[in-house]
Amino acid sequence: MKVFLQEEKYILEVLPVGMLGTNCYILMNENTKEAIVVDPGAEAEKIISVLQEMEAKVNYILNTHGHWDHIGANAIVKDTVLAPLYIHQEDEIMLSQPSPYGKSYGGRPDKYLHNEDILPFGEVFIKVLHTPGHTKGGVSFLVDKLLFAGDTLFEGSIGRTDLGGGSYEVLMDSIQNQLMVLPDDTIVLPGHGSATTIGIERANNPFLRV
Numbered sequence: 001m002k003v004f005l006q007e008e009k010y011i012l013e014v015l016p017v018g019m020l021g022t023n024c025y026i027l028m029n030e031n032t033k034e035a036i037v038v039d040p041g042a043e044a045e046k047i048i049s050v051l052q053e054m055e056a057k058v059n060y061i062l063n064t065h066g067h068w069d070h071i072g073a074n075a076i077v078k079d080t081v082l083a084p085l086y087i088h089q090e091d092e093i094m095l096s097q098p099s100p101y102g103k104s105y106g107g108r109p110d111k112y113l114h115n116e117d118i119l120p121f122g123e124v125f126i127k128v129l130h131t132p133g134h135t136k137g138g139v140s141f142l143v144d145k146l147l148f149a150g151d152t153l154f155e156g157s158i159g160r161t162d163l164g165g166g167s168y169e170v171l172m173d174s175i176q177n178q179l180m181v182l183p184d185d186t187i188v189l190p191g192h193g194s195a196t197t198i199g200i201e202r203a204n205n206p207f208l209r210v
C-alpha cells in the first residue's frame, strides 16, 4: 500500500507472520529507501526477502512490546540488515525468554524507548508513545498519520490485560490519554488483524463506550 506522509511517498507492507498472524510492518520512503521494521515477530526469511526486494535501507527495528510473537525474528533480521533494535526497557527481559514453541530469537536492544522520544526518519519523525497496560513496556509509534499500536488497540477491541504485567486500568488510561487524543483520521495499524482509524474506534469500539 502507498501512503503520502509530508508529501513524500511511502510504501507500507503488512506481513502477517508466525503462529498468531502477528503483523510485521515495513514502512519505506520510496525515494530514499529509508525504512523501519516494526515487530519482526517470526518468519525472518520472509521479512528479509521482502526487505531485499524493496531494496530497503533499514534505519530502525522497532518493537511495540516484548511478547514472543512480536520479537521472534528480531535477532536474525537485525544481524542481516545491520540496523539497531529499539524496545522499552520494561519489556527488555522478554527478549531472552523462550517462546511456547522453543528458543526465542529476540536479540539484544541497542537503545531503549521512552515516552515522547522522537526518532528522525527521513522527512518525517517517529514519535514514541508509552502505552502500558498490555505489557509494562508497551509503546505505540506515531509516524505522521500512521499509528503502529502493537497489542494496545485493535479494530473493535483492546489488548489483553491478563498476561504478565498487564492491567486493565493502565491499558484504558493509555488508550484514552495517549491514543484517543489523536485526530480521527489517524490510521491505526494493530499488532493483529485489520487496520482501522482513531475515528472509527472512537465511534464503534465497545470497550471505549464506558
Ligand SMILES: [Zn+2]
Residues within 6 Å of the ligand: 065, 067, 134, 151
Ligand atoms: Zn502482546
Ligand SMILES: [Zn+2]
Residues within 6 Å of the ligand: 020, 022, 067, 069, 070, 151, 191, 192
Ligand atoms: Zn501479539
